[in-house]
Amino acid sequence: MQYTFQVTGMTCGHCERAVVHAVRALDEEALVKVDLPTGQVVVESEKSRDAVATAIREEGYQVAA
Amino acid sequence: MQYTFQVTGMTCGHCERAVVHAVRALDEEALVKVDLPTGQVVVESEKSRDAVATAIREEGYQVAA
Secondary structure: OOOEEEEEEEOOOOHHHHHEEEEEHHOOOOOEEOOOOEEEEEOOOOOOOOHHHHHHOOOOEEOOO | OEEEEEEEEEHHHHHHHHHHHHHHHHHOOOOEEEEEOOOOEEOOOOOOHHHHHHHHHHOOOOOOO
16 A cells, blocks of 8 residues: 655654654555655555554654644 | 864754764764754864864865855
8 A cells, every 4th residue: 555644743854764664663664755855755565554654753743643 | 273164065963963973083082063054063172173174175165264
């Protein structure tokens, strides 16, 4: 499934990598694309949208519902 | 010696840790204190001021002369 999230709190490349790694820790085969200026995060994963959102939140970023 | 640097480009805790680690990679006994909101970085190190500034710059941040 492909999900698009609006994520706030990512300020730099470290944050971008932290989000990518958080999603990959949940699903190592996930594809994750982050647009840092807009905060848009596109994820292709077999996991649920909620599970992916939770992984991003647990990394310390806000995900719009 | 104790040095104070004005560093720009640090936006988050990841950046703060990246700067601390960059200085510690140069001098593992260095004491590094970062004030993220102001960008002020205070370093106690046996290394030269120039060497410390270079380590911070090589991590990708700007250090005022």
